Amino acid sequence: MTGIPDIPVHLVGRPRAGGLVVPWITPATRDGGLYLFGKIGNLAQYRCLTRSLCQVCGRRLGVRAVLFARESDLLHQCTAEPAVCPPCAAYSRRACPMLAGRRHRYRAGDHPGLAGTPIAADQVLRQAAPVERWYAVWIRDYDVVDHPAQPGTLTASWQRIPPLRIRPLAATA
Template identity: 85%
Template sequence: MTVTPDIPVHLVDRPRAGGLVVPWITPATAGGGLYLFGTIDGLSQYRCVTRRLCQVCGRRLGERAVLFARESDLLHQCAAEPAVCPPCAAYSRRACPMLAGRRHQYRAGNHPALAGTPMTASQVLRQAAPAEPWYAVWIRDYDVVDHPAQPGTLAASWQRIPPRRIRPLPATA
């Protein structure tokens, strides 16, 4: 049974799909009929990382933010997923099936609405693979770098600016 988490007050005006808030970086199909959860709009990702915007609400990040990082991201001390503000981090941990531990592997292919569209290199690598463990990396700031494992993709790096803390997310909800 899927439980729809309570929506934080600052997100009540955001679009919803299936009872969940649609993150600011989530693209929609042409005409806006279907939101492509699990997919990131490249321009929005770029804007979030370079302008220090929350990937869920689209607002400017404050003195504290969270990067959700896969285990492989910890090795590189950076994440291509943009940071989130603390209230959006709390919501995302409950709402996102990957972060909440309700989904244990990546999609076997592209989002169904994108059938026939080429997949990115990182999507191909994760195709149907077991989900990596996730971590919450609490940061005060980050450097914008080219992700070493995903050339051409900007990432938020905590290599030079030590994070406040790094906590593993539970493996199951």
């Protein structure tokens, strides 16, 4: 996809950058001048996970939701990415370059808007690394747990609550 995807009606009032909807969970630089796509705001992540809010529109999730998980997340049956409602999942699959398979490597450095800010250890490991394949994990519910391999990182887990289905997204390699 080279064009900008149609924006769902319920997202029309959300801020945009480059024609794309800025997810509710996406932080901005301190001066508010640049949205940090690919980053997750810690407080927003916590709120989404603990209050069952969609990370894109910020609304309460319904009876079904989608967790976007990397291949390595499947091993632990959890992801730090909060869930999205089905309409936001459909939009995100088209709009997000990672989910749509348009990016094949992570950034070589941190986000340009964060120059001089310390980088988290898990992000250092991904710098310039090939992107893992992404999956849509359709769920009814999830548990909020500490990541088994990254203590202190909250995740949405489907280990106790079997998912409705797991589907691979576009190939990234």
